[in-house]
Every structure is written in C-alpha cells, then in structure tokens.
Amino acid sequence: MKLSNKQATLLVLALLIAITPFFFPSSYYYRVGSLIFVNGIAVTGMVILIGYAGQISLGHAGFAGIGAYTCALAPVHLGLHPGLALVLGAVISAAMAWLIGRPILRLKGYYLGVATLGFGILVSMVLANERDITRGPDGIEVPDLGLRGLLKDMGLNLNNSEFWYGFTGLALLLGAWLALNLFNSPTGRALRALHGSEIAARTVGVDVARLKLQAFVISAVYASVSGSLLALQNKFITPDVAGYMHSIEMVTMAVLGGAGSVLGAIFGAGILTMLPQVLTVFAEYEQLMLGLVMMLVMIFMREGLLPSVLRLIRGRGE
Amino acid sequence: MSLLQVEGLGIEFGGVRAVHDVSFAMKPGEIVSVIGPNGAGKTTLFNMISGVYLPGSGRVKLDGEDVTGMSPHLLARRGLSRTFQNLQIFQQMTVLENAIAGYHLQESGHLLADLLNLPSSRRRAQVAREGAQKLLERVGLGRAGEQEAGNLSYGALKRLEIARALALKPRVLLLDEPAAGCNAVETEEIDHLIAEVAAEGVAILLVEHDMKMVMRISNHIVVLDHGEKIAEGDPATVSRNPDVIAAYLGTQEAADADG
Ligand SMILES: Nc1ncnc2c1ncn2[C@@H]1O[C@H](COP(=O)(O)OP(=O)(O)OP(=O)(O)O)[C@@H](O)[C@H]1O
Ligand SMILES: [Mg+2]
Secondary structure: OOOOHHHHHHHHHHHHHHHHHHHOOOOHHHHHHHHHHHHHHHHHHHHHHHHHOOOOOOOOHHHHHHHHHHHHHHHHHOOOOHHHHHHHHHHHHHHHHHHHHHHHOOOOHHHHHHHHHHHHHHHHHHHHHOHHHHOHHHOEEOOOOOHHHHHHHOOOOOOHHHHHHHHHHHHHHHHHHHHHHHHOOHHHHHHHHHHHOHHHHHHOOOOHHHHHHHHHHHHHHHHHHHHHHHHHHHOEEOHHHHOHHHHHHHHHHHHHHOOOOHHHHHHHHHHHHHHHHHHHHHHHHHHHHHHHHHHHHHHHOOOOHHHHHHHHHHHHHO | OOOEEEEEEEEEEOOEEEEEEEEEEEOOOOEEEEEOOOOOOHHHHHHHHOOOOOOOEEEEEEOOEEOOOOOHHHHHHOOEEEOOOOOOOOOOOEHHHHHHHOOHHHHOOOHHHHHOOOHHHHHHHHHHHHHHHHHHHHOOOOOOOOOEHHHOOHHHHHHHHHHHHHOOOOOEEEEEOOOOOOOHHHHHHHHHHHHHHHHOOOEEEEEOOOHHHHHHHOOEEEEEEOOEEEEEEOHHHHHHOHHHHHHHHHHHHHHHHHO
C-alpha cells in the first residue's frame, strides 16, 4: 500500500509526537516540545499563506497577540471559559484579518510585507499602551484552562508539562490535517494556481482577491490559536507575543524548513525553537550562529531544509 | 446573432497607440484569425477582450452583454477562456493539476468542505480530475499527468494551456499562437483540435504566425498593422489584398535591411 503525502505527513508527525518523549533526558523537554508545537501551529498557517498562496505577511504575530490577550481578558471581563476565549480570539482574528486583508492584499511583494508589518506593530503598540486593560509591557496573567483537572477527575493524571505537550501536540496534528486537506482540495489548487500565475488563475475563473483573503484569514486563525495556546500554557503573556520579532520568526521558521510543505515548515519551527537551546554552549555567539545557519540554508537550500534534504536522499536512492 | 462583438476597441501605452479602432464580430463555431506583423497589436487586442487590459476606447460584447473591462474571472464564468503567447503555466503544480485548475468554476464549493475534506469536496475534485485526464489525452499529454509542469517542453506546455482553457467548456476561446514551438506533426494535431472544437460550436479567435495553418482553418481573417485593422475577409480575399501584401512585404524588407 502506498501512502499519500497527507497520510505520510500525519503519520510521521504523530509518531514523532508520541515517541520522542521516551528519549527526553528530563521533563524540561516536554516544555520545549510543546513550544515547538505551538510555533508549529502558527507556521502551518504561514504555509497556507506563503507556500500555497504565495503571499507574505510580516505581521501575523498581531493575530497571535489577539489570540493570547483574548484568553487573558475574556475570562476576566466577560466571564468566558478560557477554552471559549480561545475560540473567541480566533473569531476576532478572523474578522480582523478579513477587514485589513481586503485593502492590504491588493499590494504585492515587499509592499504587502511592509503593510502587514505595520499591522503587527499596531497591535503590539495597543497591547503595550492600553495599560488600563492589558496592564502594559509587563504582561498579564492568564487563567488556567482547567482541562488538566478535568482529565485528572477522569483518572488521567498528567503533570503540567506532560499535559501541555500532549494537548498542543494534538492541536498541531489537527492543524496539519486541515492544512493538508486544503492542499489537495479545489480551494488549495486555486491558491497554488494564483501563486504560479495570477493572470492565468484569473482566466480560469479564480476570484484572486477572494482566494487571497481566504488564505489570509485562515492563516490568521492559526496564528491566533497559536498565541492562545502559548498564553494558556504559560499562564502569563506580554505584548512581545505580538511583536515584529515574533512575526519574522514565524516567516523564518516556515521558509527555513520549507514553506511549500507542512512537514517542512513544522521541521523549521522545531529547528529554530531548539537551536537557541543547543547553541547556548556558544554563549555570546549564539545569535551569530543562528544568523549564520539561516543564511547558509537560504543560500544552499532555497526550497528549505526538509525538501532539500529529502531530495538529496531520493537522489542517492536512484 | 454574433456571439462576440468588438466595436472600435483601442488602447494607448504612454501616448503610443498599440491598438486603434478595431471592430469585428464572430458567431458560434466560427474560426476567426487575427494576423499581422510583430508588434501589430494582436496580443494587446486579446488582452483587452479577455479583461487583462482595460480598453481606452470601444466596447466588447459577449452574447449581447457589454463586458468591456470586466475582470477575467467574471468573463470565465460567462464562457470566455484563453491561452497565452508567453506561457502562463502553474509551474509548481503537476501537469494534471494544471488541467484540473481549468475546472475551478465547476469544482469549487465551500471552503469548510475543503478544509474538512468532506465527501462533497472529494466528489467535486474527482469529477474534475477525470475530466482533466480526458482533456490531457485529447491534447496528447495523457501520460504526462504526474510530471511537474515545469519539466515539459515548450510545445507540450502550449498544448497543456489549450487543455486547461478547454476545461472551462468555453463558448469563446482565444488562442494566442497555439502552434508556436511545435513541430509539424504537433502543429497538424493542434490544427485538427481547433477545427474539432469549433465544430462543437465554440467560437475561436486565433493568433498564429503559421500562415498555411491560418489560411487552411480560418473562416474569417482580421489583419492588423500598427494597431489598426487594415483588412478583413475570408482567407482568399485577404491574401489578395494589396495592403496586406504591402504590410507583410514591408516588414520583410525592414527585416532584410536590419540583417
Ligand atoms: N503593457 C504594455 N506597455 C507598453 N507597451 C505595450 C504593452 N503591451 C504591448 N505594448 C506595445 O504594444 C504594441 C503591440 O504589441 P503586441 O504584443 O500586442 O503585438 P503582437 O501583434 O502580439 O506581436 P507579436 O506577433 O510579436 O506577438 C507593441 O509596440 C508593444 O510594445
Ligand atoms: Mg503577440
């Protein structure tokens, strides 16, 4: 039996999530793992935007900020369950993406990059400056999701980092499944078509403006959920979650790993989340090394790490 | 009644008249060719009819409806489809996926159905896939489906574009140099294909430099030179027209002088 690309990707992901904990030297690595998964969710959204539709955003952390702060604020001010706050955050992010996407997505290339960058900066400024509500740059605490307690009552006793590892891992699997469904669907094909040639896509009937907007909204929801999960997991959040560094990190993870493939981009999220931990041995040269790795990958592996490595392996096999 | 009607169409680029006051009409099943020397304005005319350029003056009517300057995706819904002189292929997609893309209007449904891979989404995609495979066979690319489109030869890509355009089940089909880069055998196949499609009632507007092909299959020919229509009529009439001969000889002499 031959596995489809979708089945293979989901299988590899599920196995990695399930098996790696057996090799964790300490429980600290559960935390690293769940950070990778949270980043992986945002980056999967970037694959839809960058890899499928060929559009850029340097402001998607803005949506992560909306997701994160909705989880911090909605339970307090609206009495909403934190889980529902995550959903509300996603709805707000989708609405916001729809509103700003309509004018912004008419822009192309670096114009689009700068405009989206502006959006991200705007969100992080609001989060930092509206002290009365957000408590400003020092951050704000986020209520407990409560799901772990529920599982405990049902007889499944996990410690905090184990729980978040499993929960975010499942969320990532769900996100990857949706993105892979989209890839081979009529909508995914239309997105990839407008990426290849906008003019040809139009002539086969693709409403390019509408399709770009859909990709933008979907990726905003991924970023929002990622931000919410980060906030819920840390039980604390600062405006940095919406900062431009975080936006650029999302794009870098996707492109470095391979923006054209879900697995590649998640791989990129893994590498860039772990590298700083590994590179601490180089102490003050850490950032330098990181920058160097990024440059080298882009120069020698333009498709991204994973696709290039897979190509190399296949080439050998023949 | 004419299916496509072009009235006084014109456009300028930075003060230069690329096309000026061009009119003609075509009926279902008719093959109309637009000929003229390089730079005469043939592709520009196509771009205006297909909504890629907004005409500076004049009207385009499709089945009586004024569609001047209408966006290409809306024209596609109304049954107008085209190919490109300078290939517009979805390079990163497979050959089959390129052809399936032509089914966009028929296969697209609700976004949520696509995200959740619901049976309705799968069914639509499957119908499109089967249709696309048949079209690939029709243009002689039946075995190339799984290849990445970027790997195909120029002539094969030309035929892939025709397959993609046919997938829309168009009423009007614009072909910009479909036989460019094809060998004699392939040219003849395209020739047959065009005649076949026209026989099904599709109005075909053709730009082609292969004069033998043009004379053989056209019902009607429109001659452009420096953006203006200098002659039109059936192949026999046009080929005897002194202005046409002069326009072609003129470019020949200019080319000789350049060389
Ligand atoms: N977007 C544009 N901007 C400026 N000038 C243009 C543009 N498109 C076409 N032109 C000019 O309009 C004129 C007509 O060009 P067009 O491509 O329509 O000719 P053509 O008849 O298709 O020629 P060929 O046989 O070489 O394909 C040329 O002088 C060309 O330079
Ligand atoms: Mg041309």
